[in-house]
Amino acid sequence: MRNFVIWVALAIALIVLPNLVSFSQQEVLVFLTINILVVASYRLLTLTGEWSLGHVVIMGVGAYASALVTKELGLWVPLGIIVGGLASALIALALSVPLFRMKGFYFLIGSFAAGEIIRLLWKRFRDPFGGAKGIKGIDPMPDFSIGIYQFDFFEPVSYFYFSAVVVALCLWILWRIEKSPVGLTFHAVHWQDKLAQASGVNLRRYRTMAFVIASGFAGIAGALLAHYIGTINPNSFDVEVMVFVLTWAIVGGTGTFYGPILGCVVLTILNEIVLRELGLEQTRPLIYGLILILSILFMPNGLESIVQKVTRRKDAK
Amino acid sequence: MTPLLEVQNLTMRFGGLTAVDRLNFKVEKGNIHGLIGPNGAGKTTTFNMVSGFYKPSQGRVLLNGQDISGLPMHEVANRGVVRTFQHSTLFGELSVLDNALIGTHMTFRPNLLKAILGLDSSARRDALDRARTSLEFFGLADVEHEMAGDLSHGHQRALGMAVAYASRPDLILLDEPFTGMNPEETRRMMGLMRRLCAEGTTILLVEHDMQAIMGLCDNITCMSFGKFLAEGSPAEIRNHPDVIEAYLGGARHVA
Numbered sequence: 001m002r003n004f005v006i007w008v009a010l011a012i013a014l015i016v017l018p019n020l021v022s023f024s025q026q027e028v029l030v031f032l033t034i035n036i037l038v039v040a041s042y043r044l045l046t047l048t049g050e051w052s053l054g055h056v057v058i059m060g061v062g063a064y065a066s067a068l069v070t071k072e073l074g075l076w077v078p079l080g081i082i083v084g085g086l087a088s089a090l091i092a093l094a095l096s097v098p099l100f101r102m103k104g105f106y107f108l109i110g111s112f113a114a115g116e117i118i119r120l121l122w123k124r125f126r127d128p129f130g131g132a133k134g135i136k137g138i139d140p141m142p143d144f145s146i147g148i149y150q151f152d153f154f155e156p157v158s159y160f161y162f163s164a165v166v167v168a169l170c171l172w173i174l175w176r177i178e179k180s181p182v183g184l185t186f187h188a189v190h191w192q193d194k195l196a197q198a199s200g201v202n203l204r205r206y207r208t209m210a211f212v213i214a215s216g217f218a219g220i221a222g223a224l225l226a227h228y229i230g231t232i233n234p235n236s237f238d239v240e241v242m243v244f245v246l247t248w249a250i251v252g253g254t255g256t257f258y259g260p261i262l263g264c265v266v267l268t269i270l271n272e273i274v275l276r277e278l279g280l281e282q283t284r285p286l287i288y289g290l291i292l293i294l295s296i297l298f299m300p301n302g303l304e305s306i307v308q309k310v311t312r313r314k315d316a317k
Numbered sequence: 318m319t320p321l322l323e324v325q326n327l328t329m330r331f332g333g334l335t336a337v338d339r340l341n342f343k344v345e346k347g348n349i350h351g352l353i354g355p356n357g358a359g360k361t362t363t364f365n366m367v368s369g370f371y372k373p374s375q376g377r378v379l380l381n382g383q384d385i386s387g388l389p390m391h392e393v394a395n396r397g398v399v400r401t402f403q404h405s406t407l408f409g410e411l412s413v414l415d416n417a418l419i420g421t422h423m424t425f426r427p428n429l430l431k432a433i434l435g436l437d438s439s440a441r442r443d444a445l446d447r448a449r450t451s452l453e454f455f456g457l458a459d460v461e462h463e464m465a466g467d468l469s470h471g472h473q474r475a476l477g478m479a480v481a482y483a484s485r486p487d488l489i490l491l492d493e494p495f496t497g498m499n500p501e502e503t504r505r506m507m508g509l510m511r512r513l514c515a516e517g518t519t520i521l522l523v524e525h526d527m528q529a530i531m532g533l534c535d536n537i538t539c540m541s542f543g544k545f546l547a548e549g550s551p552a553e554i555r556n557h558p559d560v561i562e563a564y565l566g567g568a569r570h571v572a
Contacts, residue, residue: 176433197389
């Protein structure tokens, strides 16, 4: 009952929130929503102990796929978003063949190389990927009405509502996976792969499964982004963006489901409100780097460790 | 009758070193079989080949007459051969209960779609029951919520066996299960192993604790420097001149 009240309150807060902020901040809210899905899906992969540097490029695969099937084949945009997710999952499945011959640091570097290859393919082939200029004029979500609310997708508020529902659904699925025996097996693969294997766990299969699922949801996030901004190019998914994703995940902490999400929200607020107010947004990489170093030094378990400390103290009372 | 496990001409070479050299032995169903030998005799290497951790350079491992040599460890496990590790190899960051739950992986295969839709609740309940039974068997029921890494050494060893037992294997391979246990703990663990055996699990164990080995095993294979040395009942092994020489050193080792 208490949980139900919390969820309803959160839903109401999310409905009211965009109406309280400025137009540019409404746009930030849309990006934040999409980025939350990116970090949350990234965490699923990190459950198995593997860190990828190709996650953002895989997200781009979803964006390109969805943009192309809607623009060239005239597919309905919501279906295109699902196709985007599937495309990313399929690419991840193909990449897993060479990449999961490695683990740890080697996987990290391998995933970076694989991502760069995909990005170079986008740049190299003007047909159909549009070369370095990318794809422009991607179909927006078609407007629709649900009776009490008219979705007008030129308004960021509408797109925020739409993406929030999609992302919430995806997060729910990710949460269910993590809390299931499958999620427990991911943990087992991470902490003691030899013992997991001796218990009959096919390590490769589970690493691949985590990679494919994480990539699928990243693809959905990419597709959501593509249909919002209407133009994508290879540089929208370069390693700089990947560094932001890593920073969100590390600063937030990857020990809990909410850690990376917390990192993403806090750093976005910091960036968009504090830095922008101070006129320092050009120094974002500098400040992110500083925050990353400081949090690794002084808060190795991330922001989530602070939350845990606070809630534990409350429990103790 | 085909033995449960048969090792034929099993050989492992690491570069120029032959760690195990043409080893042959059989483990009969329902037995507790010991594998002993001085340090460096190649016992653990043999274990690693049987469990699929190493691929033998030569020779075969037969399970119920079927060749399982060179299969990856999870495939061997799926055929009913589960191992424990030397030292306390556990999921230290997970709770005791979760450790045991991972042991049930083979019986209650996680299903992604069912897990998302919540259709696997009966399988989850059964897995939980199985895990709890396993913990109870090894006397760990009252610590199920503790982190495995925080347990005492004796408890950790017991948990390692509980994880293996949770999959109800036909053959369980125990790599030095009594290391670091005091006599009281060893005695309790021996009792548990006898009970395991009485329930139909065949046990193959590598151990240095001679008292435990002699008191527990139906049959013992002794190796030295990678080679087969002797086989027989505990009484036979105890009085076997070659075994005595390997452990205590014969005339040619004294100098």
